[in-house]
Amino acid sequence: MAVAVETLRPHHTIWGDALIRLRRNRLAVVGVTFILLLALGAMLVPYVSPYPWDRQNYNIILQNPSWAHPFGTDNLGRDVITRLLYGARTSLQVGIFTQIIVVLVGIPIGAIAAAAGGRMDNIIMRFVDVMYAFPDLLLIILVRAILGPSIYMLFLAIGLVAWVNVARLVRGQILSLKQRDFITAARAMGASGPYITLRHLLPNSIGPVIVVLTFNVPRAIFAEAALSYIGIGANTPSWGTMIRDGYEVIFAAPHLVAFPALAVGILMLSFTFLGDGLRDALDPRLRR
Amino acid sequence: MHKYLLRRILWLVPVLLAVAFITFSLMHLVPGGPWDREKALAPQVVENLNRKYGLDKPLFVQFGNFLWNALRGDLGVSYSFQDRGVTQILLSGLPKTATLGVIAFFLAILIGIPFGMAAALKQNSAVDYASVFFATIFASIPGFVLGILIMIIFSVVLHLLPTGGWGNVKHLIMPSFALAALPAAYIARITRASMLEVMRQDYVRTARAKGLAERIVLLRHILRNALIPVMTIAGPELAFLISGSFIIENLFSIPGVGRLFVQGVFARDYGLIMGSILFYAFAVAIVNLIVDILYAVVDPRIRYE
Amino acid sequence: MTALLQVRNLSTYFHTQDGVVKAVDGVYYEVAKGETIALVGESGCGKTVSALSILRLIPEPPGKIVSGEVLFEGTDLLKLSQEEMRKVRGAEIAMIFQEPMTSLNPVLTIGRQISEALELHQQMTKQDAYKEALRLLELVGIPQAERRARDYPHQFSGGMRQRVMIAMAISCRPKLLIADEPTTAVDVTIQAQLLELVRGITRELGTSLILITHNLGVVARYARRVYVMYAGRIVEHGTAQAVYHDPQHPYTVGLLSSVPRLDEPRKTHLSTIEGQPPDLIFPPSGCPFHPRCAYAIPKCSKDRPELMEVEPAHYSACWVALQKPTPWKKIS
Numbered sequence: 014m015a016v017a018v019e020t021l022r023p024h025h026t027i028w029g030d031a032l033i034r035l036r037r038n039r040l041a042v043v044g045v046t047f048i049l050l051l052a053l054g055a056m057l058v059p060y061v062s063p064y065p066w067d068r069q070n071y072n073i074i075l076q077n078p079s080w081a082h083p084f085g086t087d088n089l090g091r092d093v094i095t096r097l098l099y100g101a102r103t104s105l106q107v108g109i110f111t112q113i114i115v116v117l118v119g120i121p122i123g124a125i126a127a128a129a130g131g132r133m134d135n136i137i138m139r140f141v142d143v144m145y146a147f148p149d150l151l152l153i154i155l156v157r158a159i160l161g162p163s164i165y166m167l168f169l170a171i172g173l174v175a176w177v178n179v180a181r182l183v184r185g186q187i188l189s190l191k192q193r194d195f196i197t198a199a200r201a202m203g204a205s206g207p208y209i210t211l212r213h214l215l216p217n218s219i220g221p222v223i224v225v226l227t228f229n230v231p232r233a234i235f236a237e238a239a240l241s242y243i244g245i246g247a248n249t250p251s252w253g254t255m256i257r258d259g260y261e262v263i264f265a266a267p268h269l270v271a272f273p274a275l276a277v278g279i280l281m282l283s284f285t286f287l288g289d290g291l292r293d294a295l296d297p298r299l300r301r
Numbered sequence: 302m303h304k305y306l307l308r309r310i311l312w313l314v315p316v317l318l319a320v321a322f323i324t325f326s327l328m329h330l331v332p333g334g335p336w337d338r339e340k341a342l343a344p345q346v347v348e349n350l351n352r353k354y355g356l357d358k359p360l361f362v363q364f365g366n367f368l369w370n371a372l373r374g375d376l377g378v379s380y381s382f383q384d385r386g387v388t389q390i391l392l393s394g395l396p397k398t399a400t401l402g403v404i405a406f407f408l409a410i411l412i413g414i415p416f417g418m419a420a421a422l423k424q425n426s427a428v429d430y431a432s433v434f435f436a437t438i439f440a441s442i443p444g445f446v447l448g449i450l451i452m453i454i455f456s457v458v459l460h461l462l463p464t465g466g467w468g469n470v471k472h473l474i475m476p477s478f479a480l481a482a483l484p485a486a487y488i489a490r491i492t493r494a495s496m497l498e499v500m501r502q503d504y505v506r507t508a509r510a511k512g513l514a515e516r517i518v519l520l521r522h523i524l525r526n527a528l529i530p531v532m533t534i535a536g537p538e539l540a541f542l543i544s545g546s547f548i549i550e551n552l553f554s555i556p557g558v559g560r561l562f563v564q565g566v567f568a569r570d571y572g573l574i575m576g577s578i579l580f581y582a583f584a585v586a587i588v589n590l591i592v593d594i595l596y597a598v599v600d601p602r603i604r605y606e
Numbered sequence: 607m608t609a610l611l612q613v614r615n616l617s618t619y620f621h622t623q624d625g626v627v628k629a630v631d632g633v634y635y636e637v638a639k640g641e642t643i644a645l646v647g648e649s650g651c652g653k654t655v656s657a658l659s660i661l662r663l664i665p666e667p668p669g670k671i672v673s674g675e676v677l678f679e680g681t682d683l684l685k686l687s688q689e690e691m692r693k694v695r696g697a698e699i700a701m702i703f704q705e706p707m708t709s710l711n712p713v714l715t716i717g718r719q720i721s722e723a724l725e726l727h728q729q730m731t732k733q734d735a736y737k738e739a740l741r742l743l744e745l746v747g748i749p750q751a752e753r754r755a756r757d758y759p760h761q762f763s764g765g766m767r768q769r770v771m772i773a774m775a776i777s778c779r780p781k782l783l784i785a786d787e788p789t790t791a792v793d794v795t796i797q798a799q800l801l802e803l804v805r806g807i808t809r810e811l812g813t814s815l816i817l818i819t820h821n822l823g824v825v826a827r828y829a830r831r832v833y834v835m836y837a838g839r840i841v842e843h844g845t846a847q848a849v850y851h852d853p854q855h856p857y858t859v860g861l862l863s864s865v866p867r868l869d870e871p872r873k874t875h876l877s878t879i880e881g882q883p884p885d886l887i888f889p890p891s892g893c894p895f896h897p898r899c900a901y902a903i904p905k906c907s908k909d910r911p912e913l914m915e916v917e918p919a920h921y922s923a924c925w926v927a928l929q930k931p932t933p934w935k936k937i938s
Contacts, residue, residue: 040437143319146589148543148581154566155574159330235443239548242445243563256449260552263464267453274449278442285441501665503708509663510703511723511774512695515688521722525713601713601758 031220034294041290044283051101051280058098067091067250078268085268093269097276099250104280107168107237107247108230114172115179115229120222122176123183127191138184144177153236154245164247167240171233182225186218220295227288231281238277252277305603309593313586320582321371321575325364328571367575376576381568387576391558395580397467398557401476402546402584406539408481409488414531416485417492418524424497432489439486445548448479452552465554476553484542488535495527502526529600536592540585547581609677610814611660611699611782612636616674618652618659621667625887629655631838632674634913637782642808642815644829644846646822646861650883652838653818654704657784661695678782697727700775701784702804706767706792710759716743717755720774727778742773746803765796769803776807783808786818801828822861826850834858837884837894840913844920854922856899859934893924901926901933 035041069091078085084093126137152174160166240246241253242260252273259269351357358366370377376387385393420432439447452475455462466472499505500523508522547559554560558577565573597603618630630652637643645653658664660676662683676683683694703709711719720742721735730738736755743751746769759767768788775783785804789797805828808815817829825832825846832849834842834857842855853859881898884890890897896906905925913921916928926933 139315140319143316143323145537146316146320146582146585147323148547148578148585150545150547151562151578151581155324155327155331155578158566159327231441235445239443239445243548243551245566260449263453264457267457270449271453274446278446278450281443281446282438282441285437289437503703503705504711506658506663507703507709507771507774508711510661510695510701512692512697512726513722514692517722521714522711526711529713599713602760 031291031294035290038290038293040286041294044286044290047279047283048105048287051098052105054098055101055105058095062092062095062098065095077266084272085266093255093272096250096255097252097272100252100255100273100276101280103164103247103249103251104234104237104277106164107171107233108284110165110168111172111175111233112226112229114169115176115226116222118173119176119179120183123180124187126180127184127187134184137180141177141181144174147174149174150236150239154240157240157245162248164249167237167247171236175229175233178229179222179225182221183218186221190218224288224292224295227284227291230288231284234277234281234284305597306594309590313590316586317579317582318368321368321579322364324575324578324582325367326360328574329360331569371579376579377572379565379570379572381564381570381573387572390561390573391576391580394556394558394561397555398546398550398559401473401480401550401555401557402543404473404477405480405484405542405546408477409484409539409542412481412485413488413535414492414528417489417531418496420489420493421496421500421527422519429493432493436486436489436493439482440490442483443548444479444483444545445552447482448475448549448552451475451479465552467555472553472555476549476555479552480542480546480549483545484535484538487538488531491531491534492527495530496523499523499527525599529596532592532596532599536589536596539592540588543581543584543588608639609636610639610641610679611816612675612677613656613660614675614677616656616659616676617672618655618664618669619672620669622887627886628838628889629669629886630659633835633838633840635833635840635843637814637816639781640812640814641831642805642817642829644825644832645816645818645835646820646825646832647835648820648883650886651835653835654786656835657701657786657816657818660784661699661701662691663695663701693727696723696780697778698780699782699784700778700780701786702768702771702775702788704787704790706764706771709771710767712759715756715758716762716770720755720770720777723774723777738777739773742777743770745807746770746773747799748773765792765800768792768796768800772800772804772807776811776813779811780813782814782816784816784818787820789824790820820861822850834861837889838886839894839923840921841895841923842921843913844917848917848920852917852920853934854916854920854927854932855895855924856901856926856934857895860898895924899926 084097086092122137126134153170156170156173157167160170237246237251238253238256241251242257243253244257246253255273256270256277259266259271259273263270348357367377374388376391379385379387379390382390416432416436420429420436423429452464455475456464462471462475505518505522508518513522546557547562549555550557550559551563558580561573562577562581564570565577613633613635616630616633617628620627620629633652633656635643635645645656647653655664655669659671660678660683662671664671671684674684678694678698683691686694710716717736717739720739721730721732724730724735724738725732728735728738740751740755743755748754748766748769754762759770762770771788775785783804788804789800792800801824804815807813815828817824819825829846832843832846833840834849834855836857842849842853842858844854849858850862853862884894884897890907892905892907892910893899893902894910896902899906903926909925911923911925913923914928916922916924
């Protein structure tokens with residue numbers, strides 16, 4: 014019976030199937046939509062907004078939302094929605110660039126640990142354990158202090174602290190895939206170790222890695238916002254900095270702190286929805 | 302059991318050593334030093350200060366000295382608080398951080414587990430959907446954001462609670478909820494998934510076949526098994542709560558270790574940074590140790606491995 | 607002999623995404639006091655579901671007992687309240703499950719898992735119940751019971767765990783024991799030991815036994831009467847002697863010829879039953895076995911046969927069995 018149904022269904026690749034399932038997940042669609050709209054707004058804001066992000070106007074400080082300023086103005090008379098969209102640039106960049114670093118560091122280290130095995134594996138994994146024991150925000154702050162105040166160094170600092178879960182995942186994936194038949198088959202055909210790793214093992218563990226990266230993004234966004242809130246984060250417009258500034262006038266104009274805080278929360282939520290959706294969509298156990 | 306415990310405790314030593322070493326090396330990579338002021342100090346003064354604090358010695362000697370002193374409870378001198386050593390400074394912040402952490406820890410468990418259980422027992426009911434919905438939201442919003450939002454509601458709009466400070470119970474309410482929300486949501490999610498999994502197990506059917514009352518089946522047979530993954534997965538998340546507390550302390554102006562750390566960072570106070578990072582690493586390690594012990598208590602398969 | 611348990615027209619359906627699975631569809635059987643009957647059939651034919659339905663342990667949803675009566679000493683178990691039903695489970699009717707590896711709670715000691723039912727049904731104190739648990743462990747042949755009672759399931763082998771399950775099931779001296787393929791998951795050498803153990807205990811206590819199995823070899827040795835199940839229905843029943851030596855349903859014939867028999871000359875090959883068990887959501891028209899049946903006649907695909915007495919005290923749900931002699935007689 015099951016066999017008969019299978020033959021009637023159109024054939025899809027693993028990714029095509031995943032995309033179909035992702036589109037059926039309402040929360041994931043909501044998340045992606047918000048992320049895309051925010052990205053669009055962040056890209057277009059210099060051309061669309063009548064206000065530069067840093068123009069101060071002391072005649073209109075701490076205004077409540079109005080037609081001219083839909084999200085109000087801050088204590089220097091700057092337009093809040095314009096600043097929010099510029100801040101979105103920082104948050105989205107943090108999300109993307111940190112994960113590039115995570116991929117560049119975490120995948121090779123995990124793959125090396127799994128492929129080398131033995132002592133090498135042991136050393137790497139103990140190091141990963143130590144990294145887990147570190148309170149990560151504090152470590153980011155330290156690394157940031159070393160690397161300097163540039164925003165790119167902030168990406169690097171967050172990325173250099175966040176790679177451990179990907180390394181652990183890749184190692185685990187490769188070790189479990191190593192046991193499977195098709196790898197044994199490849200080995201029997203005379204394929205070499207590194208060749209097998211590159212040709213068979215990595216492509217097969219790519220799905221779970223993507224899921225973990227998606228869940229990493231909101232953590233990185235949070236780290237940047239928290240650091241900027243404390244005053245050691247981004248020197249570009251940032252939601253964290255806006256929260257810090259708004260916090261000073263929370264009684265006079267609570268919307269100044271509420272909007273960036275909500276923005277951080279909603280963007281993180283969107284990536285989590287996307288991550289949940291991707292995980293369900295890529296889970297081979299749910300594939301039929 | 303004893304062997305397992307001993308191994309877990311011994312493992313703390315290299316972890317903490319490595320954390321100390323990494324922190325120490327990183328700090329010395331930071332450009333600038335504790336004597337950088339608006340007005341540069343005379344080179345002779347800097348040299349004298351360095352000699353006084355042993356900063357002229359080779360790095361590993363400094364590290365060795367630090368470790369030796371740390372073992373005796375002396376975490377060295379603070380360069381920004383001239384009157385007290387790092388140990389005294391941290392001890393002044395410790396009770397606040399610990400109080401907040403412990404309250405949030407229990408809040409997270411007392412909220413998370415019952416909601417997770419209720420959702421699983423009434424799967425696909427309104428209770429279930431509501432629990433899953435709120436758990437999803439709160440599991441992805443950091444305490445820092447939640448803290449701001451509840452501060453606006455309860456301090457700014459309703460004037461019920463103070464925005465910050467330390468002293469009475471009112472000061473604790475918002476920060477502990479802000480801190481507990483994320484792990485509580487996470488625990489609720491895992492509890493629900495784990496309960497649903499355990500409820501399908503053969504041994505639960507066996508328990509029912511004995512004629513046991515539903516309450517006993519739930520408490521004795523389902524819950525104990527369901528809590529195992531909750532501990533292994535949510536345990537590290539609770540440890541994570543500790544490092545999250547430093548941002549909450551800053552938001553609610555609580556003079557705990559987290560605020561001291563931030564002061565240390567701004568003052569390039571090596572001693573204070575080192576001490577507070579070690580404090581957090583130690584706290585994380587202890588929480589993980591407790592989780593591992595509980596794990597062994599609940600799951601005999603671990604105990605006898 | 608008076609019937610201890612009578613199952614009448616029992617139907618248990620499962621509501622799945624693909625449709626309603628009629629796992630048990632109008633089943634009848636009965637067990638007398640002290641009697642052992644066997645329920646035989648391929649996996650997925652509804653044997654286990656019918657047994658779980660007796661104890662009302664069907665997970666609901668997706669399952670549901672949609673009709674029928676389960677008369678135990680004259681009382682319909684399906685009409686009892688949850689509270690009353692709990693007093694039957696474990697105390698009056700106990701069950702040994704198929705999977706000893708997963709049927710014991712991994713976080714409780716063996717002793718505790720046996721004693722908890724005793725505390726409940728026999729109102730024993732904790733100490734007495736534990737002592738009784740030790741006695742039961744010895745009874746089912748677990749050496750060093752005192753020490754082993756403090757151990758956890760993962761420290762026991764599959765065969766030992768099944769002994770524990772047996773000890774647990776007989777602890778409250780139930781009137782009826784249901785053993786659901788108690789030996790499929792253990793080594794062949796252990797299987798016979800376990801079955802002998804169950805037989806010895808049920809004889810001693812005068813317990814009735816429903817033995818669920820797919821192994822017809824087991825049936826002949828242990829059961830007095832046999833019910834053969836196919837696609838959620840009883841297709842044949844009679845004494846073990848009669849079913850074994852003079853099967854009246856082609857499905858039983860197939861089952862018998864797929865078992866190697868020592869009492870017959872060695873055949874060149876074991877025959878198997880062609881095809882797959884039927885889809886229980888959309889069962890075939892007429893007799894559910896007809897697509898796989900070598901003897902099917904046109905009537906078989908049109909009219910569904912009910913159980914008919916084709917020989918004295920020997921029932922079959924087969925149109926072909928009404929022809930005498932039956933066509934399979936010559937072959938087997």
